[in-house]
Amino acid sequence: MNWQEFQRIFKDCKLDGNKIIIKSKLHEVISFVTANYTYNILKEIIANDKGDGKTELIYHLFSVDDDEDLFISITVEGETESVTDIFKSAIADENEIYDLFGVKFTGNENLKRLYMPQDWKGFPLRKDYVQDDTRLAWNDDNEA
Amino acid sequence: MTITKLKLNLGPQHPSTHGVLRLILELDGEKILSCEPNVGYLHRGMEKMAEQMSYIQYLPTVDRIDYLAGCFYSELLCRIVEQALNVELPDKVRAIRVMLLELNRIASHLLWTGSFLMDLGATSPFFYTFREREMILKYFEKLTGQRMMYNYFVFGGVRKDIDYLEDVQEIINILPEKIDDYEKIITDNPIFLKRTERKGILDKETALNYAITGVNLRASGVNLDFRNGDYLYKGFDFRTIVLDGKDSWARYKARIMEMRESCNIIHQALEYLKTAPTLEQRLINPLNLKLPEGDYSAQIEAPRGLASCFIRSDGGNEPYRLKWRTGSYYSVNLLRKLLVGEYLNDAIAIAGSLDFILPEVDK
Amino acid sequence: MNYLYFLYIEFLTKHNIPKLFGDITFYIIPFCIIAAALIVAVLVLVLAERKLLGFFTQRKGPNRVGIWGVLQTLADAFKLLCKENITPTHADRFLFNLAPIILFIPVMTVLGIIPYSSEFTFVNTSTNVILYLILAAFPVLSIFLAGWASNNKYSLLGAMRSISQVLSYELPIAFVILSVAVLSSSLNLTGITLAQFSKWGVAGWFVFPCIIGFIIMFICILAELNRCPFDLPEAESELICGYNTEYSGMRFALFYLGEYAMMFANSMFIAILFLGGYLSPFGKYLFNSSFLIYFEQAFWLFLKAGFIIFVMIWIRATLPRLAAFDLLKFSWSVLLPLSIINLFIAVILKMGGIV
Numbered sequence: 001m002n003w004q005e006f007q008r009i010f011k012d013c014k015l016d017g018n019k020i021i022i023k024s025k026l027h028e029v030i031s032f033v034t035a036n037y038t039y040n041i042l043k044e045i046i047a048n049d050k051g052d053g054k055t056e057l058i059y060h061l062f063s064v065d066d067d068e069d070l071f072i073s074i075t076v077e078g079e080t081e082s083v084t085d086i087f088k089s090a091i092a093d094e095n096e097i098y099d100l101f102g103v104k105f106t107g108n109e110n111l112k113r114l115y116m117p118q119d120w121k122g123f124p125l126r127k128d129y130v131q132d133d134t135r136l137a138w139n140d141d142n143e144a
Numbered sequence: 145m146t147i148t149k150l151k152l153n154l155g156p157q158h159p160s161t162h163g164v165l166r167l168i169l170e171l172d173g174e175k176i177l178s179c180e181p182n183v184g185y186l187h188r189g190m191e192k193m194a195e196q197m198s199y200i201q202y203l204p205t206v207d208r209i210d211y212l213a214g215c216f217y218s219e220l221l222c223r224i225v226e227q228a229l230n231v232e233l234p235d236k237v238r239a240i241r242v243m244l245l246e247l248n249r250i251a252s253h254l255l256w257t258g259s260f261l262m263d264l265g266a267t268s269p270f271f272y273t274f275r276e277r278e279m280i281l282k283y284f285e286k287l288t289g290q291r292m293m294y295n296y297f298v299f300g301g302v303r304k305d306i307d308y309l310e311d312v313q314e315i316i317n318i319l320p321e322k323i324d325d326y327e328k329i330i331t332d333n334p335i336f337l338k339r340t341e342r343k344g345i346l347d348k349e350t351a352l353n354y355a356i357t358g359v360n361l362r363a364s365g366v367n368l369d370f371r372n373g374d375y376l377y378k379g380f381d382f383r384t385i386v387l388d389g390k391d392s393w394a395r396y397k398a399r400i401m402e403m404r405e406s407c408n409i410i411h412q413a414l415e416y417l418k419t420a421p422t423l424e425q426r427l428i429n430p431l432n433l434k435l436p437e438g439d440y441s442a443q444i445e446a447p448r449g450l451a452s453c454f455i456r457s458d459g460g461n462e463p464y465r466l467k468w469r470t471g472s473y474y475s476v477n478l479l480r481k482l483l484v485g486e487y488l489n490d491a492i493a494i495a496g497s498l499d500f501i502l503p504e505v506d507k
Numbered sequence: 508m509n510y511l512y513f514l515y516i517e518f519l520t521k522h523n524i525p526k527l528f529g530d531i532t533f534y535i536i537p538f539c540i541i542a543a544a545l546i547v548a549v550l551v552l553v554l555a556e557r558k559l560l561g562f563f564t565q566r567k568g569p570n571r572v573g574i575w576g577v578l579q580t581l582a583d584a585f586k587l588l589c590k591e592n593i594t595p596t597h598a599d600r601f602l603f604n605l606a607p608i609i610l611f612i613p614v615m616t617v618l619g620i621i622p623y624s625s626e627f628t629f630v631n632t633s634t635n636v637i638l639y640l641i642l643a644a645f646p647v648l649s650i651f652l653a654g655w656a657s658n659n660k661y662s663l664l665g666a667m668r669s670i671s672q673v674l675s676y677e678l679p680i681a682f683v684i685l686s687v688a689v690l691s692s693s694l695n696l697t698g699i700t701l702a703q704f705s706k707w708g709v710a711g712w713f714v715f716p717c718i719i720g721f722i723i724m725f726i727c728i729l730a731e732l733n734r735c736p737f738d739l740p741e742a743e744s745e746l747i748c749g750y751n752t753e754y755s756g757m758r759f760a761l762f763y764l765g766e767y768a769m770m771f772a773n774s775m776f777i778a779i780l781f782l783g784g785y786l787s788p789f790g791k792y793l794f795n796s797s798f799l800i801y802f803e804q805a806f807w808l809f810l811k812a813g814f815i816i817f818v819m820i821w822i823r824a825t826l827p828r829l830a831a832f833d834l835l836k837f838s839w840s841v842l843l844p845l846s847i848i849n850l851f852i853a854v855i856l857k858m859g860g861i862v
Contacts, residue, residue: 040352044469046454058454064352064368089355092477100191110180115187115506124192125465152660159747174664174831265735265828271564335736335827488664489830492745 006033019058019071026074027081030059034086038063039070042087047097049126053077055103082107100125149177152488156185160263160492163502165476169483169491176491179483181476186506194466199225199299200430202466207293209468210504212255215241215248216446217468218297219376220453223442225299228435228457231428236420237301238376243312243413244284244296245376245444246406250319251280252447253399253406256499260396261330263496264339269330276315276322283311299433301425312414316407323403331397340392344482344494347390354478358449358471359402360498363387363394370445382409392497399499434459448472448499468507472500537629541618549767550580556820563824587763590756595658598753602656606649607754607761613645614765617772622697624785624804634694636684639776643680643731646769647673650740650750653762657753665749668831669733669740675838676730682846683720683727686853687713687780700784708790714781716856720849721781723842725815728773730838732766735823739831770816778811 003015010029013022022029033039039061046058054075061070074080082105084090094105099114102123113120122129150173155166164185170177190209194202199221206221207214219241226233233241258273281291286308288294296303330336346356351364361368365388371377372384385401387394435457443452449471458464475498482498483491512533519529554569554577561568569576594600619629620638632638647669654666688694690713691702705711714721730737741749751762778784785804787793792800829837 041355041357043355043450044452044454044467046465046467048456048465064366067373087355088350088353088481089474089477091480092473096473113184115184115189124189125195150660152664160745173667261827265738266826267560268564268824271566275565329825333827335829338833339827339830487830487832489739489745489828 002037016073018069019073021073023074026057026059026072026076027083027086029072030061030083031086033061033070033072037070038065039068040064042083042089042093043069045090045093045097047101047103047125049101049128050075051127055097055101057097057103059083076103078102079104079106081105084108084110099123102126160496161502162259162496162500163505165500165502165505167479167483167495169488171488174488176483176486176488179480179491181479183473183476183502183505186502188503188507190468190507191466194463196462198430198461199433199435199463203298203430204293204295207295208503209470209507210252210446210448210451210472210501211292212501213248213252213447214293215245215297216444216451217453218295219245220442220444220451222297222299223376223444224440224453224455225428225433225435227442228438228440228455229428231300231426233301233376234423234425236417236423237425238378239413239416239420240302240306240423241297242376242380243306243410243417244294246409246413247280247283247312247315249447250403250406250410251277253403254280256399256447257326257330257396260493260496260499261336263492264336266330266336269326272322272326272329276319279311279315279318283308283315286311299428299430301427302423305423306417309414309417312410316410316414319407320404323400327400331400337393339490339493340396340497342391343490344392344486344497345390346478346482350478350481354481355474356449356471356478357474358445358447359385359398360395360449360475363398364390370443370450374444376444377409380409380412392494395497395499432461434461435463443469446471448501448504449474470504470507472502472504473507475500476505534629537619538615541615541629545614545618545768545771546764548771549764550584552767552771552816553580553583553763555816556823559817559820560824563821584760587756587760592756592758593753595753597658599656599658602652603753604758606653606656607758607765609652610646610649610762610765613642614768614772617642617776618768620696621772621775621779622700622784623808624801625697627801627805628697631695631697635696636688636694636699639696640677640681640684643773643776644673644677646765649765653754654750657750659753661746661748661752662750665740665746665752668746669750671831671835672730672733672737672739675835676727676842679723679838679842679846680727680731682843682850683717683724684780686717686720686846686850689850689853689857690716692857696779696784700779700786703783704786706790708786708788709783711786712781712783716861717781717849717853719845719852721777723846723849724777724780725818726842727838728777729819729822730834732770732773732819734770734819736826736829737834738828739834770819771812774812774815774819775808777815778808782811784808784811 007013010022010025013020041062041064043060043062046060048056050056054077056073056075059072080103082090082094084094084107091108091110094108095110095112095114097103098105098111099116100123105111150171152169152171153166154169155161156164166182168180168182193205203218203221206217209217254273254277258270261269284294285291288296346364348364348366351361351366357368362385365386367384367386369384382405385398385405387398437457437459439456441452441454443450450469451471452469454467455463456465478498479495482494486494515533516526516529558568569579572578572582594603617639620635622628650669651666654662687699691699693699693702703711703713733740751759754762785808787807792803794800794803
C-alpha cells in the first residue's frame, strides 16, 4: 500500500498505525484500494459507538497475495454509503451493524432487524441504549 | 397458465439446518429462485455481555460461541489479553494449546463429516464419526472436566498442567485408520459423488468477495491458512491443504485431509510434551485486570474459517467494545448466492458442505 | 386352497354347522388372519430393522423393553395409540383422514394373493401377477392424498416426488415381470413358483436366467417402497418427513404399518418371482407329512423374504440418498433399457428351450 499516492488522491485523511482515518468518500476510498492494490477480502466491519450518535466504522481489508491487513476508519452519523457492490460479504456486516448500532447504509437493500426481534426498540450496542426496557420480563413495572 | 412461486420457510426448526437457521426460499417446483437467510434465533448478546463483564468473568462464556470448537474462542480472548500486556508464553504452554486446539479441530471436523452425510441421507457415518469424536471428548473431560465448554485456557497460560498423554497417543494412533475407513465408505461412493461433485461450485472470486475463509476457501484453490503466520504454531511443521475442486466434494475431501494433517501436528506437539519439563507459567492475575487504552485484535484459524476478536479498551475493567468475527456468519451469507438455481435436495447438501453452525452465526 | 376348503367344510359338517356358513366364513377368516399376521409381522420387522441398524452402526439398538428389547416396538405402537390425533387447521379433513386408510387396501390385497404354500393362497386368480402390478403402485394414491390434504409445503413436495418416482419405476417392473411370465408361461403366482421347480432345487430359480431382471426388480422395489437410497418422498433432512409430516398418533402408525407391510409383501413377491417362492432350495422338502409341508413351504418363503429385507436394511445403513433428478434419470436411462434387454434374453432362452 503506497501511502503517499493514497494521500495525494484523498487529501482529507491521516494515518494512525496501520489504520487510515478518512472523513468522507468511503465508497470511493474502498473501491480505489481494491482496484489499485491487491486487497480482495473485506474481513469484517467493526463498529464502535463514539457517543452523540456518532459511530466509527473500521473496514478491515485483507490481501491474500501479500498477506497484508489494512484498516480504514470512518466516523459516520446515522447514515453512510454501502459497499455491498464491491464486497458482497458486507451485506452481512452492514446488516449486523444496522441491527446493533442503527447505522443505515444507503444502497444495501437487505437491512432488517437481524438478531433483535422485529419490533425491538433501540440499538443495543450503542452506549446510550437503555437496558431497563419495560417490555423485558425482569423490568416489568406492573410486577412490583 | 400462470406459474406461481412456492414460498418455503425452511427452518428455524428443521432437521438439517444445524441449529436454528431460517431460510426463506422461493421455489419453482423444487428449483430455488431466491434464498434469504434469516438468523438470530440463538442470539445471546455475546458482544453486549462483554461490555458489562470483567475479562475473567467473560472468559468462561466465550466457549459458547462455538460449542463444537470452544478452545479457539478462549484462545482468542487469552491471546488479546496476553498481547495487550506483552506476556510471552513458554514453549510448553504453546505446545499444550496447539495440541488441544488441533484435537478440538478434529472433533469439530468429525462431527461435520457425520452430519454432512446425514444431510445426504446416509445415517451410518454419523455414528462412526461420533465414536471417534467420543474418544476426543472423553480425553477433554478427563483433562478439563468438561466435554464441550472447556474453559481450560487462562490469561497467560493454561489452567493446569497437561496430563493423560497416553490417551492422546491412542487417539492419534487410531484416528488415521478410522479416517481410512470413512473414506472407504464415503469418498468413492457413486451416489455420494453424484450428490457432491460439481455441486455448489464456489469459485475463487466469489469466495473472496463473500469473505469466505478456512477450509471452504482452500477447497476453492486459495492458499490461505492463518495458522502459517501464527506465533502459536511456530516451529510446527505442517502442510496447508489446498484443493482446486471448488465443489462440495472438494470441501469434504479438504476436511478429511485436514484431519490427517491435524493428527500430524498433534503428533509433533505430543513428542515435545512427552519430554517437556514440568509446567512453569507466570499467569496474569485476573483480579483487577485492565487493558491499557487502545485497540487490540487477534485472529486464529478456527475450524469454520477465520475467527477474530477486536477489543477497544478505555483502560477500564471491562472492554469498551468487543467484536467477534466468526467464519460461519459469512458462510450463511453466501447461501443467498450459492443456493439460487439449485434443486432443494442439492441445496441441503450444499448448505451442509459449508459447515456453519448457528451459535457462531448468532453470537 | 381347495384342500383347506374341504378340510374346513368337513370340520363344520362334523359339528352339524350348515355348509352355507362355511362358504361365507371361509373368505372372511383369511382376511382376519392376514390382518393379525400383518401387525405381528410389522412389529417384528420394525424391531429387526432397528436392531440390525444398531449392529451396522455399532450400537445396541433397542435393548430396554423386554429381553433384548423385543417388546420395544409393541411399546412404541402403544405410545402411538395413546397420542393425540392432530389435524392441521386448514387441512382437508376428509381426505386427510382417508389417506392412511386407503393405504391399507392394496396392502391387504397384496398379502391376500401371495401363495404362502402350495395350498395356502387366499385369492387365487389366474392372472394375479397383473393384479399385483396394479396394487404395488396403489399406495402412491394414499401418499398423494396425504401430501395434498395436509396443507403443508413439505408434504406437498414429498407427494410430488413420490408420484414422479413411482411413475418412472413402474415401467421397468412391468418389463421384468413380463420376462418372468415368458419364462414360466404363466401369469399366476403359484404357476410361476411351480415353474421354478427342479430336482436340484436352487438350479431352477429364475434368478439365474434373469439375473439382470432380479437386480432391476430389487432396485425398483426399493424405489416403490420409498426406502433408502430412494427415500426422497420422506427425506428427513430435506422435507422433515415428507408426506406424513403432519400426521400424528394412530394415523401416523397406520402409515408406518402400511409401509412396512408393503415392504414385507414386496419382498415375498421378489422371492416368488426369482427365488422359487415356497419351494425348498434343496429340491425336496424336509418333512414328509402333507400337513407339515405347508408350514415348511411357508418357512422357506419367509426365509427368502427375510433375506431380501435384510439386504434392504443393509443398503439403508450404507448408502446416501439420491438426488431427485438423478433418480428419474437413472430409471429412464438405465433401468428401462436394461429391463427390455432382460426381456429379450428371457425370450431367447425360452425359445431356445434352455429354461
